[in-house]
Amino acid sequence: MTGSEELTESEKTADSAEQVLLRTEGHAAFLTLNRPRALNALTHAMVRRIDEALTAWEHDPAVRTVVITGAGERGLCAGGDIRAIYEDARAGSEEPTAASASASADFWRDEYRLNARIARYPKPYVAVMDGIVMGGGVGVSAHGDVRVVTERSRIAMPETGIGFVPDVGGTYLLALAPGELGTHLALTGAQVGSADALLCGLADHFVPHDDLPRFLGELAARPVWDALKEYVRQPPPGELAGQRRWIDACYAADTVEEIVARLRGHGARAAEAAAETLATKSPTALKVTLTALRGAPGLGPLERVLEQEYRVSCAALSSYDLVEGIRAQVIDKDRSPRWKPATLAEVTGADVARHFGTPPAGGELHLATTPQEVAW
Template sequence: MTGSETPVLRRVEGRAAHLVLNRPRALNAIDHEMVRLVDAALTDWEHDDSVASVVITGAGERGLCAGGDIRAVHDDARDGDGSASAAFWRDEYHLNARIARYPKPYVAIMDGIVMGGGVGISAHGSVRVVTERSRIAMPETAIGFVPDVGGTWLLAHAPGELGTYLALTGAAIGAGDALLCGLADHYLPTSDVPGFLAALATSPVRDALSTREQAAPDGELAAMRPWIDACFAADTVEEIVARLLDHGDTEAKEAAELLLSRSPLALKVTLAAMRSARGLGSLEEALDQEYRVSCVAMGNPDLVEGVRAQIIDKDRRPRWQPAHLDEVTDADVRRHFVSLGERELGLA
């Protein structure tokens, strides 16, 4: 296999070890092989005293990672028994937890598009760098799925109801809002990233950052917080939509329309997962919960239909089942959170 075909490239430059997600034509979407390759590299470098930090970037010009390989999940849901996706998620979620606990600085360059599984492989790191090109999102409800890869844990700890808003709508945010929501730590202009990466070969991370880090441009969410906090604090998705429609703010009404285009089942399960994640004690507990939810959601018709409408046929006209929020029962939601018994993820 040539370097251009290897889906994860690895190299060591001085004190810094580098991982490059290398599927640029697929916007570096993560598949099971890539999870294994990243995990193996982290094992090697954890015990290599010459490696002081690990850096992850994405090949190509468009971004770090557009998410998990959702086409493979779609095909498994449509034609398989779900076992391949469950095995992928098991290893991916273990990797997410490992990144969060990695004993060396794990530097994620969150430049360009960072969505879904891309958030999981970056935003749990100890040093998370955003740029003016960053577009970060957990867009799962648009394809009939639910935020995973520790996304419910991260978003549940954002200020006020910003995380609930981002989880339900799937809205993409820039650098300033990523810092506000706790998804990133540092801002660098894209033009300064090469110099920062070069400095890591000889310098500790904090020194390489200190001479380059800048204040991020203002985001948009702080000004939107009054209506986001007021509306997304509601106990049900129906009440959230009603509050948004009644609010009077144009952006609130647009958010309501966006929610009404999403999978009703995915919205209700996402709200339940977000509310539950706030009360959990660790990322590992949240990942255990997300694994239960993902394995059940795999069997819902909305996942196949959502991927078809958004990614395969691109007609953007999904036919959700159930089609309306009031048709989703409490029992429909609860079944996503039932123990899987021997098939539990078991991280916590």
Template sequence: MVPGHRRYGGRRSSTGERRTLVTDDVLLRTEGRAAHIVLNRPRALNALDHAMVGAIDAALSAWETDSSVATVVLSGAGERGLCAGGDIRAIHDDAKAGGTASAAFWRDEYRLNARIARYPKPYVALMDGIVMGGGVGLSAHGALRVVTERSRVAMPETTIGFVPDVGGTYLLSRTPGLLGTHLALTGAAVGATDAQLCGLADHFVPSALLPHLREDLARLPAHVAVERWAQPAPEGELAAAREWIDACYAADSVEDILERLLGSGVPAAKEAAVTLQSKSPTSLKVTLEAVRRARELSTLEEVLVQEFRVSCAAVTMPDLVEGVRAQVIDKDRSPKWTPADLASVTAADVERFFAPVRDEPTF
């Protein structure tokens, strides 16, 4: 039995013995040769907290040496999506109180992200519906990443005065051209085809076929099961936008990027500029620097250490508390950023986010 979980239940199925391991917010079960992790906070869009990270890590530890488990499958409860990200209300409260709980959460979460990336058994992420922030960290580092027509994949951290983490800057720094820089700064959500183009997903399976895929994962090798149900994805949007995205986001600074976007004459570029103008100026400058530095780092683990430093700095700054207040708590969508404009964010202000901190994660 995986440590820390409450009870077995379940019944026989056509795929063989089914065992279910139940917790409040993470459901763990095996069906045939597949072990399933189900994020189970549907009313919170399966937002990830520290206890859930521990439960998932413990399950992966147990299944890694369990010869009866050939494949691990991640999915989310409810109809809305896999995971909307970390529990930002808890992070807001910790930041407001000057606590240390967020750093402890990120340390374990980033270790889990790295573990998923190097997991020795096929790790299949069913990225149906909303997949954002911490949900990307749980899924996009997996071996087989399945998107559907309902998928909306994003790293929207600049909206709340934060910076992409969970290995997001590693992934977004390695997209074709500067698509990842565009996604990191704007926080834009992409569908199935664009997620594949950006290296955030591998296969498209219509959501109606996911039950059949789950059945096959119980009895077939993971890659065989996924490829059996995979189909060509619907047309995306980013490939056609590469020309203006690459030209505009190659500028040296956020200010110059904005100038190019506004002057490009492309309506979508102007929309991107308007989006950037609503984000935290500090978050934009730190995010651009983080993505560019991540491109020069060799491994996911190195990037996760950088992200830990950035996250620990962000939690001490006013914009994270203010961003969560405006977007999630009061929902007035009118954050008052500090500083309020890009010109007031200096190079020294940005550099402070990358300074080493205590108790950095080790892998």
């Protein structure tokens, strides 16, 4: 999901060289996502440019560290270009058989390949997760070797709020979170700060925002592990550690309906608030998300989970809820989506199963699982 604003014509037509800035300094190579008015939302051209840069730097002996940052003051990246996905989803809902061959499916194919590549990149990949990091922004950061958060970090996978399902390896990452924290974040789309991101395994180190320029400057001359020693600090207190009791108890249920019932019956004010949040999300997306999240550990490595996410994402392109969710949150901004089906009870097993059982029209996503096989 993205918080993109209306763009000027020049911004809409800017090529990938302007949207992803590349530079090298000393032994470090820097990627800067450069669509600040759109909260650095990813386009297909940007994904391809990042991939090309990673190829060049992988084979450049002078480059020892790769760093990704976001332009502007608001954050690293708020996700994919949601307006483009909206137009694609509208076409897909009207002509379901063509949905998986759409531009969005092509974008996701390359994006998920990039996510897998980042996870296996042979050189240290440093992600500066300052400010807003959501959806696709998590995909280009949280699979890296060194994931740095600041006191400004706000990290989330908010897909259920637009009738979608966490992707870009999000179900893999959240399934690895302690207890049921990942289930809570996946279903509610809640934003977390630095301490909670560290607790959930979405980040590794806290560096104060004001220290980032000096830290990044050090990377040009020193190995990242040496530079980190001088800048890593303790983050401000988080919230989730103190909420583990009700989160683990409520979200351990086997169905979304039972999760909601446990949240409403627990007694904790935060649990009731979570139940109210779930009531605003797409019922279908909630059930598909829980199924995907619970199934992720059994699939094996990240690549297998991304393959499942690709199938689920392509299926969502032909759904009513994705179009309606984006309309309500991004296009008309009335914040009042009218989901179909409207309730959890109306979402059938077949509604959920179609997201996992129908191969994409453009073919499955087949990802290599060893560094020797990775050659994009």
